[in-house]
Amino acid sequence: MKKILCIGAAALFTFSAFSVDIFSVAGKKGNIKSFTQTDYTVTTKFGNYFRTPAAKTTHNFTDGKEAEEIHLTPRDVVIRKVIWNYDEQGNLSEKVCSNAENDLEWKTAMTYKDGVQQDHSEYDSTGSLKNRTIYTYQDNLLIDKTLYDGDGALVEKTICTYTDTGKIATLCNYIADGSLREKQTYAYTVEGVLDAITYYDKDLQESKIESLRYDEKGLLAEVTTYENDKVVKRTLVKYEDKGNISRISEYNIADKFGTTVNELISIAEFAYEYK
Secondary structure (H helix, E strand, O other): OOOOOOOOHHHHOOOOOOOOOHHHHHOOOOOEEEEEEEEEEEEEEOOEEEEEEEEEEEEEEEOOEEEEEEEEOOOOOEEEEEEEEEOOOOOEEEEEEEEOOOOEEEEEEEEEEOOEEEEEEEEEOOOOEEEEEEEEEEOOEEEEEEEEEOOOOEEEEEEEEEOOOOOEEEEEEEEOOOOEEEEEEEEEOOOOOEEEEEEEOOOOOEEEEEEEEEOOOOOEEEEEEEEOOEEEEEEEEEEOOOOOEEEEEEEEEEEEOOEEEEEEEEEEEEEEEEO
């Protein structure tokens, strides 16, 4: 069974090696007080997999909103903290990052109008503007995201189009001279669930496809990546009893020794504390 999911433009308005925002698709459930993500590196010895904690991040919530993000070493030594601040309407208005000695590392500031984000500015430890992103809307849908450097020079622009039902149809990312860097197209099932994302390079040649599969409860269970009609990566998602993500495992798929092998390359585990 597949259930209808609503994925916001901001979550998908991104260009990265893995573009599907798994948390935006899966959502968060229950009255979460905090959750901790532990990332592991994976090595093989004598044909067996071994995992080693590499980093930990704890997210603390107040009144249902994230209030603090703490980055730690695998031995729980604090590296940095990010404080999340909100305006009177409940919009995220500021993030402030400090190191273990409480020295400012960076700060971001967001402004809103009529309930939608207008810009996003990032400042360094001295308070100097590093970059600014300006958002443009049409019919309450985000259609343009333009990034400038601290001096106001254009860095890149991302333009989005939508289906008749308001779901994202395409994302096109351009570099400063106006030439295409990458294009993404989005496909949905008849129920309106995100089914696949197809990626194209600057010459509009297909580079890869990410296909989504859901379990019988309608939860995202797997993202399979194809290149040249061949599976090259699988990302598996597991859930705990309340329906929140408990583990994300990533595998590279390769032809070796005359067969197809699944090589585990990374693991992220999530532990929750509820009110």
